[in-house]
Amino acid sequence: MSEYPVFLTFRVSFKYLWHYPFCLFCMYLYVIISYYESINQCKKELPEYFNFASDVLDEWARLEKDGRKPANPAFWWVNDEGQEVKWSFEELGSLSRKAANVLSGACGLQRGDRVIAVLPRVPEWWLLNVACMRAGIVLIPGTSQLTAKDISYRLQASKAKCIITSDTLAPAVESVLPGSQFLKSKLIVGQGSRDGWLNLKELLEVASADHQCVKTRSQDPMLIYFTSGTTGFPKMVEQSHSSYGIGFAISGRYWMNLTPSDIMWNTSDTGWVKAAWSSVFAPWICGSCVFVHHMPQFKSETLSRYPITTFCTAPTAFRMLVQHDVSRYKFPSLKHCVTGGEALNPEVLAKWKIQTGLDIHEGYGQTETVTICANMKGMKIKPGSLGRAVPPYDVQIVDEQGAVVPAGEEGTIGVRVQPTRPFCMFSQYLDNPEKTAASVRGDFYLTGDRGTMDEEGYVWFVGRADDIINSAGYRIGPFEVESALVQHPAVSDVAVVSSPDPVRGEVVKAFIVLAPAFVSHDPEKLIHELQQHVKKVTAPYKYPRKVEFVQELPKTATGKIQRKVLKNKEWARERQQ
Secondary structure: OOOOOOOOOOOOOHHHHHHOOHHHHHHHHHHOOOOHHHHOOOOOOOOOOOOOOHHHHHHHHHHHOOOOOOOOOEEEEEEEEOOOOEEOHHHHHHHHHHHHHHOOOOEEEOOOEEEEEEEEOOHHHHHHHHHHHHHHEEEEEEEEOOHHHHHHHHHHHHHHOHHHEEOOOOHHHHHHHHOOOOOOEEEEOOOOOOOOOOHHHHHHHHHOOOOOOOOOOOEEEEEEEEEEOOOOOOOEEEEHHHHHHHHOOOHHOOOOOOOOOOOOOOOOOOHHOOOHHHHHHHHHHOHHHEEEOOOOOOOOOOHHHOOOEEEEOHHHHHHHHHHOOHHHOOOOOOEEEEEOHHHHHHHHHHHHHHHOOOOOOOEEEEOOOOOOEEEOOOOOOOOOOEEEEOOOEEEEEEEOOOOOOOOOOOOEEEEEOOOOOOOOOOOOOOOOOHHHOEEEEOEEEEEEEEEEEEEOEEEEEEEEEOOOOEOOEEEEOHHHHHHOOOOOOEEEEEEEEEEEEEEEEEEEEEOOOOOOHHHHOOOOHHHHHHHHHHHHHOOOOOOEEEEOOOOOOEEOOOOOHHHHHHHHHHHHHHOOO
């Protein structure tokens, strides 16, 4: 039996497709047209009203009930204690309606109110995502590693009226409550009870499953993410119902290669925007199963034990996997791998291909966008490249004035926003009109990332604008030096930053975690060997003039190296001297 309705065998425009359930439009993309044809057909018109819960999830539930969707669950959660949760789209719908009634009832929240959710990878996080959409409540996700100071800042800046967290983090929230004048309710996720807190599990048991989804406009706010900049406190990035709710249709199908038959495992922490990308919107737009393994440490055995077809994790995690040689494992169901969040080293790409027979399809985007560039399924992969622009984006490399630079010339990666701003861009930096205005130069939104574009339109990442090392007039991106170093067998992990120098202004410094077999080697000889290695692999002027061996590198909860931490420490030493 076909997975898709027969009537979707003709060509229609975006405008006409909105008369049908949105998930059927995604199926139309899958069945009827190729990647480039789909873009030529789109008229880039949005519906006036759109809500992901009712227009996508509920439609998958209907198709599921009619037997027109593969039997995979919508959501599949496991942990290391042997617990397991599976929800069909219909069950997700029923439970999320109950949760929406909890938010609107016991928590006293109204449409447009903001809620902070600081939770680990527990099923309730996904449930609350959908519940907020149904109730028109703006969700603000946060990582479980937030400190009391972080929570306090977010409560004040967002004016959130409710916070949802675990019993582990509840004490940190309580320690900052005296200064949280906007907070009206506190919801705890877990088995225990706590004075002054509502318990989600208890409320769900008595909540009604009868809930009418709020009719949200496409451009109404849906999500707010706090994202760090080069200076000042984290900014609030506001995303609308259409930007993420519709914006991942193309990349979900053509970058992540998802269909209703797929089971996708994305390892991202719930506080990181990649969780929204690859654990909510992209897979559920395509009717795929979202797989979650709640575990203290990443385990590659998960790919062997469960029928995962699509795998997404950070480049750092792929690097760790190939170092342990995953060729000794069998991944019988795995057929597609994607990565993002930081640049992927060509060496890692090559080793993964050798060990598994699979490519890693790198994608690139920001909290402010959906996927900007990607190595789509079927494209030629150029190792080290971010791939080509993902429609509807027009991606160019621009100079400081916003003018497009020639192929091969370095500049800032920019997205064209004039004369038409892509619908899948962020709405604004909330309460920061100056920053919102400053993000645009000429006709382009500036990502703040440096790159180049070759004559075939492939984009090559150089580094964050603030990470670029300017040594005696030479501009050096840390990624290229890191890529050279990881090719040496002595290097297990590495981060490259600028270090102050009285002659050159700044020089390249490498912080290196050694492979176990090289820990006892003579450090001076090893440093010289590594420097010579970099000179041979890349331009000689890019070699690290300073090298420091360390036990570990500072990383975020999602495994991204925090170069800024190392850079700040390095320059702080200079100020202290």
